[in-house]
Amino acid sequence: MVSSLLVEALASPTDLLDSLYESQDASNLSNFPRTVANHFSDIFKSDEAFAEVASIPSLSPSSRHKDRALVRFRALVQDTSPAPEMYLSRLKTGKLGGWGLFDISEDIGKQEDISYDDLRDCTVLWAVNVPGESGWYTTTLDNAPSQVTSQAAPPRPYKYPVPHESHIGVQIKIYDSSGNDAPKTAEVVNFVGILTTEALHTESDATIDVPTLHVLFTRPHKLEPITLGLGDSADESLREELIGWIADEALGGDRDAAEWFLLASLARVQSRSRSLNPPSLTLSHFPSPTADITIPTVSHILAALHPLAVTLPLSLDFLNQVPFAPESKQEDLHSGVLQLAHGTTVLITESGVQEGKLVERGVLNVRTVQDVMTLQTLAYKFPYSEFSFPTDLTFVVLAQGSKSAFWKTDIILPLAPGPSFDFYKAKVDLKMPSSDKLTAFRSLIVGAKTGxxxxxxxxxxxxxxxxxxxxxxxxxxxxxxxxxxxxxxxxxxxxxxxxxxxxxxxxxxxxxxxxxxxxxx
The missing domain is CATH 1.20.120 (Four Helix Bundle (Hemerythrin (Met), subunit A))
Known part of the structure; x- marks a missing residue:
């Protein structure tokens, strides 16, 4: 039986929020944000109810939902540095004042006798859709086709880690003071709340309108086979089929290379205290592209199998111009390409690197990658300081020579392909396994990556x-x-x-x- 509260929350979360506020005893109002979080999270406690909440599409969320719609946004927390925002928790009329119902920056002058006891702070974050999230994984979690399409540039594009990739960015406002449980930088969180469009004020005094999510509650996101609904059966024959498919489609029939590639891509941080970090892998003597296609087939294989995968096609311009580590500019955190969710597999190709000179940024980028490979920490740069945050990324480097031109990896394997093999087939030319077989491959990988x-x-x-x-x-x-x-x-x-x-x-x-x-x- 469908709960009436579920129907009401989906139809008009604002009305339910108002009625919840009006039902509270005056002595409980000081802790109302916690009441809201508990109330709404209880309504959507089951996976079935949670799936009823519309997911923000991959682009232009405010244009695809009516104003103040209830939505969920599975996002990577990109920036936690914005100052808390003040809001009036109770209006002069006695009505609720948070969750975008009252803009204190515009309307405070209209309130002649504000009670300063009713002023509260809400946490403000900037979040982006998860970088490198594979389309099949998005579809599985959202019960809808992935909708990444080319549209107008989103606001603040410099806050997305993967350059030139379609994405969305959303201003997040959290009213419940979560203390140590507050979302952390580079963490993936399911935010559920009321979607609006609001002005964002910057240090340069420029004002832009951005999608804004007023959070009702949050839900942790974890990579789990049960979440994917992919089953839990696997045996050695399935593993051998997977290795064979990777080898035959992307690595010139080299089964050992395919097995090392598979093992490296499954690795996670086992213990930070004992430095049990994922081993980095170089596949050396990897052939250069001979046609217009420069992305190797193994990149498409990686995205077809793994929930989180990013390919970095290196060139000197890319190394010298694109920041790899996040950097604060005018109190606004610009993202770096390695500001990625834990569990992401990073494939680096070196075929695009020609003779030339690394400038200062290029040298810093090379050092940044090596630090993440070795230490599993990423340094965030601020005007007068630098802080390192933990990462959990796996690296596979495709090198043309006998080793990587830039990095020392834990494992090097010279590729030994068969004759006349095309390592740069287009995605549409891949011989894909059956749907059931591909699902079984993904189940094996996700189960192993979390096992x-x-x-x-x-x-x-x-x-x-x-x-x-x-x-x-x-x-x-x-x-x-x-x-x-x-x-x-x-x-x-x-x-x-x-x-x-x-x-x-x-x-x-x-x-x-x-x-x-x-x-x-």
Whole structure:
């Protein structure tokens, strides 16, 4: 049975907000924003009810919804630095004054006897649709086709991490004081609230109208297989089919390269305190494009399989002109290309880099990428300071030479393709698996990317003994080699949907790495 409150909230969230306010005892009004958050989140507690809320389309949200419509916006928090905004929580008439019902900046002069006890602060953020979110994933979560189309430039385009890509940006106003639970920079959050268009005042005194979402409640967003509804079945034959498809369509039939590509793309930060970060991968001797198409086929494969994937086609102009780290200018945070959601796989192509000189920004960009690869932190630049924020990004570099021209990655694998292979097929020329098979591939990947795996006691003892024997045979073997092989074993195990690293998985990881090293001989 459909709740009457659900119907009312969907039809007119403002009316429901007003009636909730009028029903409150005067002693409870000081904590009304918390009451609002609890009330609306309870109405939309179930996944079925939550799905009833219209999702902001990928572009021009204010033009596609009526004013003060109830919408949800799954967004990356781009900027938390705007100053809190003052609002009048109770009007002279006794009516509610928050959630865009009263603009204090325009109307305060009309209120002759304002009670300053009724003044409150709301948190103001800037948020953008999630960079690199694949179309199939958007469709799955929103129960509607992805609607990324080319339209008029959105306001403040410099606040979106991926240059020249269609997107939306929204001013977010949060009335519930969340304390330590307040949305954090680069966090992905589901904001649910009332959509309006309001003026945004900048430090340069310029005023522009922007989409503004007055938040009723928020809901955390997590990458979970159950959220995708993709099922949970996988076996080794499915994994082998996936590796075969990647190899045959994008990597010249090189199954080892496809397996390393798969494992690297599944990696996540395991422990910051122990520096168990995702291993970065370079596929070396990657062929250059010979036609007008410069984006490699493996980029389309990545987007078809992963929820979050960004391709950075490098050139000297790109390195020298585009900021990779966020930077505050006139108290306005400009985004950098690495201000991405946790769990994003970043594919970097070096084929577009020709001879030339790196200027200061280019050198800083190279250093920024290396820091994120190695430390999993991204430095945000402010006029008199610099702060580092945690990241969780996976990097795969396609290098023309024997190694990357710019970065030291954890793993290098020389590509060994078959003859006469086209590495730069257009997306429409991809031989896609059946719909059911593609869904199974995605389920395997999302399950592995969010999965956990333990080390059995028997395997731990075996690995320690094996490492000691290996060091006796080769003194160049270090504890870092052990750490990397164990990381690969964990990735191999979760790609098999195993719960524990076994002796067999450890030996398979060692054999995979042995074949990799043999390519350098």
């Amino acid at each position: 956990k795996i333990d080390l059995t006691e028997a395997a731990s003892e075996y690995i320690q003994s094996d490492f000691v024997q290996e060091r006796k045979a080769d003194s160049s073997v270090t504890s870092e080699d052990l750490k990397q092989t164990l990381t690969v074993a964990r990735l191999l195990g979760i790609s098999l949907r195993e719960k524990e690293v076994t002796v067999d998985i450890w030996n398979r990881a060692k054999e995979l790495d042995k074949r990799r090293k043999a390519r350098f001989m």
